[in-house]
Amino acid sequence: xxxxxxxxxxxxxxxxxxxxxxxxxxxxxxxxxxxxxxxxxxxxxxxxxxxxxxxxxxxxxxxxxxxxxxxxxxxxxxxxxxxxxxxxxxxxxxxxxxxxxxxxxxxxxxxxxxxxxxxxxxxxxxxxxxxxxxxxxxxxxxxxxxxxxxxxxxxxxxxxxxxxxxxxxxxxxxxxxxxxxxxxxxxxxxxxxxxxxxxxxxxxxxxxxxxxxxxxxxxxxxxxxxxxxxxxxxxxxxxxxxxxxxxxxxxxxxxxxxxxxxxxxxxxxxxxxxxxxxxxxxxxxxxxxxxxxxxxxxxxxxxxxxxxxxxxxxxxxxxxxxxxxxxxxxxxxxxxxxxxxxxxxxxxxxxxxxxxxxxxxxxxxxxxxxxxxxxxxxxxxxxxxxxxxxxxxxxxxxxxxxxxxxxxxxxxxxxxxxxxxxxxxxxxxxxxxxxxxxxxxxxxxxxxxxxxxxxxxxxxxxxxxxxxxxxxxxxxxxxxxxxxxxxxxxxxxxxxxxxxxxxxxxxxxxxxxxxxxxxxxxxxxxxxxxxxxxxxxxxxxxxxxxxxxxxxxxxxxxxxxxxxxxxxxxxxxxxxxxxx
RNA sequence: GCCCACGUAGCUCAGUGGUAGAGCGCUUCCUUGGUAAGGAAGAGGUCAUCGGUUCAAUCCCGAUCGUGGGCUCCA
Numbered sequence: 001x002x003x004x005x006x007x008x009x010x011x012x013x014x015x016x017x018x019x020x021x022x023x024x025x026x027x028x029x030x031x032x033x034x035x036x037x038x039x040x041x042x043x044x045x046x047x048x049x050x051x052x053x054x055x056x057x058x059x060x061x062x063x064x065x066x067x068x069x070x071x072x073x074x075x076x077x078x079x080x081x082x083x084x085x086x087x088x089x090x091x092x093x094x095x096x097x098x099x100x101x102x103x104x105x106x107x108x109x110x111x112x113x114x115x116x117x118x119x120x121x122x123x124x125x126x127x128x129x130x131x132x133x134x135x136x137x138x139x140x141x142x143x144x145x146x147x148x149x150x151x152x153x154x155x156x157x158x159x160x161x162x163x164x165x166x167x168x169x170x171x172x173x174x175x176x177x178x179x180x181x182x183x184x185x186x187x188x189x190x191x192x193x194x195x196x197x198x199x200x201x202x203x204x205x206x207x208x209x210x211x212x213x214x215x216x217x218x219x220x221x222x223x224x225x226x227x228x229x230x231x232x233x234x235x236x237x238x239x240x241x242x243x244x245x246x247x248x249x250x251x252x253x254x255x256x257x258x259x260x261x262x263x264x265x266x267x268x269x270x271x272x273x274x275x276x277x278x279x280x281x282x283x284x285x286x287x288x289x290x291x292x293x294x295x296x297x298x299x300x301x302x303x304x305x306x307x308x309x310x311x312x313x314x315x316x317x318x319x320x321x322x323x324x325x326x327x328x329x330x331x332x333x334x335x336x337x338x339x340x341x342x343x344x345x346x347x348x349x350x351x352x353x354x355x356x357x358x359x360x361x362x363x364x365x366x367x368x369x370x371x372x373x374x375x376x377x378x379x380x381x382x383x384x385x386x387x388x389x390x391x392x393x394x395x396x397x398x399x400x401x402x403x404x405x406x407x408x409x410x411x412x413x414x415x416x417x418x419x420x421x422x423x424x425x426x427x428x429x430x431x432x433x434x435x436x437x438x439x440x441x442x443x444x445x446x447x448x449x450x451x452x453x454x455x456x457x458x459x460x461x462x463x464x465x466x467x468x469x470x471x472x473x474x475x476x477x478x479x480x481x482x483x484x485x486x487x488x489x490x491x492x493x494x495x496x497x498x499x500x501x502x503x504x505x506x507x508x509x510x511x512x513x514x515x516x517x518x519x520x521x522x523x524x525x526x527x528x529x530x531x532x533x534x535x536x537x538x539x540x541x542x543x544x545x546x547x548x549x550x551x552x553x554x555x556x557x558x559x560x561x562x563x564x565x566x567x568x569x570x571x572x573x574x575x576x577x578x579x580x
Numbered sequence: 581g582c583c584c585a586c587g588u589a590g591c592u593c594a595g596u597g598g599u600a601g602a603g604c605g606c607u608u609c610c611u612u613g614g615u616a617a618g619g620a621a622g623a624g625g626u627c628a629u630c631g632g633u634u635c636a637a638u639c640c641c642g643a644u645c646g647u648g649g650g651c652u653c654c655a
Binding site for chain 1: 650
């Protein structure tokens with residue numbers, strides 16, 4: 001990351017690159033209309049309206065034309081113009097999108113930028129001339145709705161990136177390659193973690209033994225941590241009567257994401273969220289203020305009908321399991337509960353080596369509940385964020401339909417951001433289900449409900465972990481922790497004995513006793529990211545030792561099995577967070 | 581859902597309007613070899629599915645399903 005000034009220059013450079021691309025496209029494809037073309041965090045894009053279509057094959061052609069424009073070193077010329085004049089100007093050129101944009105500009109005067117024959121409505125700034133844009137590359141073509149609204153016409157977007165130097169561009173492209181290498185979909189197949197199948201259906205994951213082990217370890221970790229923090233475990237059904245979803249508001253507000261079925265003339269819905277069963281637990285008896293907070297936890301599997309175009313490996317699926325909990329508390333406890341959750345999140349993220357940032361989302365247009373409720377919940381979330389010293393962004397109108405929320409975006413080893421944890425206040429469901437507790441004053445009061453997940457969807461979290469660790473899970477999460485390698489057939493019995501001993505100690509050990517050369521077995525174990533390899537041959541058999549090789553550090557020499565166990569056992573088990 | 585691509589052996593990918601190929605993997609045999617690939621032989625594909633054009637389609641066209649890159653949406 002450069003300085004603030006450096007970032008500014010970078011975005012100016014990229015914005016200028018976008019103009020150069022637009023010029024090239026207009027020259028190569030007559031009839032193209034310009035929409036918008038900003039810089040982004042990773043580069044730039046320009047949206048075009050064109051009767052034909054662009055494909056990836058057009059990119060080299062456009063790039064070549066761009067290089068010519070760069071070689072001409074055309075100055076970027078800023079001009080001020082009366083708005084009326086600009087309107088006429090763009091109208092004459094048939095640039096209807098620019099006209100639409102102009103009509104919304106309140107000022108009387110606007111600026112345009114020219115390079116050569118190309119003119120664009122633009123606030124600027126730009127670099128001095130096209131010659132300054134040297135290191136750039138076009139990356140992809142995509143569809144994009146005009147103004148990001150799917151009711152509008154779909155435009156054609158071309159993405160590219162630009163940097164001050166070729167070296168920086170190359171570093172960026174290398175990083176894209178690196179991301180491809182650690183793509184969880186690729187590693188998931190190579191490491192036998194999971195698979196998806198056309199015959200099964202899109203967005204539905206099948207966990208293979210290794211992936212299932214990672215998941216099981218995470219689940220076990222979750223159970224222990226939740227138990228430590230005063231959560232109670234509950235389990236709810238997968239289908240619940242549609243009538244219940246009507247009462248909760250999901251039927252009205254979330255219907256398009258739900259699957260329905262009919263049983264004996266009754267309409268049922270496959271749960272897209274776990275909250276209703278938890279509410280039923282709360283309602284099963286009279287609650288006292290002394291019972292609160294009631295923290296109900298469930299590794300809850302939910303089904304959501306996601307639109308086909310959004311599915312992506314493990315990161316966006318149609319069936320997933322959340323580490324979900326609902327906390328029912330008194331309004332005066334809200335603050336401490338939110339704090340407890342944020343502490344939990346913070347400790348968990350540290351364990352996995354993620355940094356993260358918080359986002360506070362406020363009331364959306366489509367929502368239920370009173371203004372007063374929304375205000376109170378938003379305030380509580382904001383207060384805790386500030387007391388805990390979290391830096392956070394506010395996303396106006398991005399909250400759930402039932403309440404405001406804090407989303408935690410974690411950042412992986414490549415600096416990419418993922419949403420996992422979320423904390424959502426809810427004043428609506430307690431109202432709709434008429435939840436109450438008897439206060440110290442002997443009268444009924446309304447509890448507050450918090451929906452929260454720590455790792456979020458396990459599918460997504462495992463996907464992020466795979467990419468974060470490049471498939472090389474830390475010892476405690478490695479599906480196979482140790483592999484015992486025999487050198488020749490006569491070492492097999494000893495190898496089996498070593499393997500058994502390890503398994504008895506709770507170490508996940510497997511043997512590779514095939515008739516293959518040691519180098520071959522090591523290569524395979526390395527590629528499969530097994531943390532430790534134990535080689536057994538004549539020398540080890542003789543001395544009753546094992547030759548230890550670490551995935552990261554290579555050959556560690558021979559030692560007794562006891563010495564090896566002493567070294568690794570402390571790191572083999574499921575870790576425990578510090579807690580509050 | 582929308583825009584653009586793609587779908588060939590278990591995997592990664594070549595290829596052609598005249599019924600298909602490589603590497604890895606798999607099987608068998610030889611080899612018993614000390615820290616990232618020992619050798620040989622063999623098996624394996626209705627070229628995603630359905631329809632159309634054509635004397636002839638894996639290849640051209642259309643639809644469907646699935647996947648990828650985006651948009652919108654989201655854990």
